[in-house]
Amino acid sequence: MDLLNPEKLIAISQAPNDSEAFDEWCSQNDILPFLSEEAEDEYVLIYVSLDHVYMYALLVPDDVNLEDHGNDLMGWSSNPFSGWSLVASQDDVWIERPCQSEGSEVLKTATQIIFGRSFEGHTSDSSYFEVNQEIIQVLDLHYVSERNAWCRLDQHGDIEDCISVLDLKGGRAILVKANVLDKYCAASRTKLLRMFDFTRYRKGSFSGWGNGQDESDLPKHDGIAMRLTVQPGVGSYSRGVQLIEPKMSASSVCSETWGINDDQREYASFIAQDWKNKRIAEISCAPGATVNYFTESDLPFELSPAYFRPEVLSKYKADRQKYTLEDRSITCRGAWYLKSYDINEAGQVHTYLVDLRQLPYEEQLHWKQFNELPKAGLSKRAFTTDFEGQWRDEYDALPALKSRLRELIKAKCPWWDLPNTDQIQEVHYPVTASRDEWANEIMALDQLVVEGLNQKWLKAKAVELGQKPSATMRQLKLLEACMVGLGFEEEHAHGLISPFHELHNLRSLVRGHRWGSDAASESKRVLHEFGEYKIHFKSLCQRCDESLELIVAGFSEHEIAAQGGN
Known part of the structure; x- marks a missing residue:
């Protein structure tokens, strides 16, 4: 029925x-x-x-x-x-x-x-x-x-x-x-x-x-x-x-359980970089169409990379409950896992044929529609980690910011807390030229960083530090008052909080994607100044991370001094 x-x-x-x-x-x-x-x-x-x-x-x-x-x-x-x-x-x-x-x-x-x-x-x-x-x-x-x-x-x-x-x-x-x-x-x-x-x-x-x-x-x-x-x-x-x-x-049922019928699966072909044979060709990701490094064959390596327009990731960003988009991997709940992907200097998403092979055929077709010729090679990070086998210890603003916030959670920080820790995984760099994608990530970042500030605690702390916060002051102004109370010059304290103000104001402008004249003007300013939404977003994350480092240090030094006085 x-x-x-x-x-x-x-x-x-x-x-x-x-x-x-x-x-x-x-x-x-x-x-x-x-x-x-x-x-x-x-x-x-x-x-x-x-x-x-x-x-x-x-x-x-x-x-x-x-x-x-x-x-x-x-x-x-x-x-x-x-x-x-x-x-x-x-x-x-x-x-x-x-x-x-x-x-x-x-x-x-x-x-x-x-x-x-x-x-x-x-x-x-x-x-x-x-x-x-x-x-x-x-x-x-x-x-x-x-x-x-x-x-x-x-x-x-x-x-x-x-x-x-x-x-x-x-x-x-x-x-x-x-x-x-x-x-x-x-x-x-x-x-x-x-x-x-x-x-x-x-x-x-x-x-x-x-x-x-x-x-x-x-x-x-x-x-x-x-x-x-x-x-x-x-x-x-x-x-x-x-x-x-x-x-x-x-x-x-036995064959299905053991995956014996996997040879009946369908596999898509992708335009890929065949390093082994020094060519760009359409290559199937099916088992048997590629080989590993230890097999003598004229077939391409299974680690041959395929390149895609950045819009390939939009589907996964649009449903954050179903998909978990990590810095280098993608997981679909209870279904499949893409082990590795990255973004090269030309803004293309790239992954390997062997990883595409693990996706359901319908998911492979989703990637295929965004497949294109390579405009640049692999990202430096992917080449270093995947082929040279080395840890790439290069500063990256968003992962660094996320790491710092995780440390605050681990330390049970009283002035910043996050009831839903999954929010940390839900913030990503915008990778396309879509201002809606940029707006989504701005809102997600604001929900993570600014909404995590504990207004009640900050107000009490500001009073304890000799400040006189008004009844209308919200989290960011209260945080700024706390910085002044901790000994920062007013101008310095305002500068520390300015990246968070910028983030919060942007979120207010683009909330619900209501692209009024102010939001449109700000979008144009960002593109004129930074060239790409991703570059602006990375700059904003870096400034938030640098400010957060000094704020954490300020509170920590005060706590240590208070404990020493006791």
Whole structure:
């Protein structure tokens, strides 16, 4: 069934008003096609409780079949609100597992998928559902309340609903993603068994079943056994079971787990610098298309670099919850990892074919659309660390600033704190000519540096240092007052705080990307003075870092002096 469009299910649960249409509806000719088609959908129903429709599914051993066990299974009568129970006789007590009183001997070995629970202590709906812990742990599923579903991260790092509870008019339905359940079934040597019950009549005018009922066992159809009773003009009721075989085998699950089928993956080709053969060529990143340094071959090295327009990184900056953009690497939550990238003197992003190989094919295609001829070679940093094997100890403003802030967190600094330490990782250099990207990074830097200042502590400290802060003074003015109180000349103190004022004022101008005349003028000034947004941003980070170093030293010297006086 379509998870986002349950109209087919809703349609079969509603009685038509027209008499002729009602008689056709009561014939239940639509049931077998519905069950067969729905079993082939992306999502499969495992529980339905609606007007005129009831369905419930369990997992049974894979040797269960309708030929040998059909009569036994037709006696099945249960619902998900049965489960593990404590049973006691007059002189003994024991735990009884689920499915022991279902009216079927076969089902005593079944596995219950969902468990209906009820608790009057809940302030909202007292009934709710849980999923078999073995199933969700094996499949690594987790309940996400806002989606009302048990979810996982897919190969792209997106949240994927795997077992969903739908609240529909008149009842509920629970669906499971077929290929996810197939994996568990294949590994556990089970298959899905659904019991269904379609009882059709006119609500409000039904007085019961009378004489003249036509009862029949329909021929088995696509793993379905069904018994139908029709009373013309009154209604009908059917009862049946359906066995659904998993579309995945145990051997295919084994191969997937060990990555044996990786040779079936697709790989993109990139314009790359083939150092080995002294050429620029389009080279596949597939295994076998390149070699390492220790293999004698005419094939390019797997460390051949490919170059990209800087916009390739915009996707990862735009979703900081999903992607973690480090100084040299990119991680997509629970999905993939790009081990190494850097930016050369021409502003191009570059990475190696061997690292592109590790990305999903769709992600490789994202990089391919920004692939271009090299305008310069590797960055000095990449060449030094990746090929010379040396640590590059060169000052870089933003990493230095981040490092200093981490030290403040580690030291439990009272005047600057950051409730969400992930913010440190969320600030990056702007790498494109987009002023929106520049604005985003300005706001992120301001949230990191300025919003981390503890206004209450700074005000108290300024008073302690003999200053008289006004009621309207905010963090930066209070920090400046503290510097004066620590012995800095007023002009020097103002100069120390000026980079933070510049940052905060810029953030105010570009907030929400409202490019008014003042913001536009400031953007033009930055480009005129620095040439690129990145150069301006790096300069601003350096000035903030240099000021922060003196501010930290000032507070530290005061604290040491105070401790010495005690």
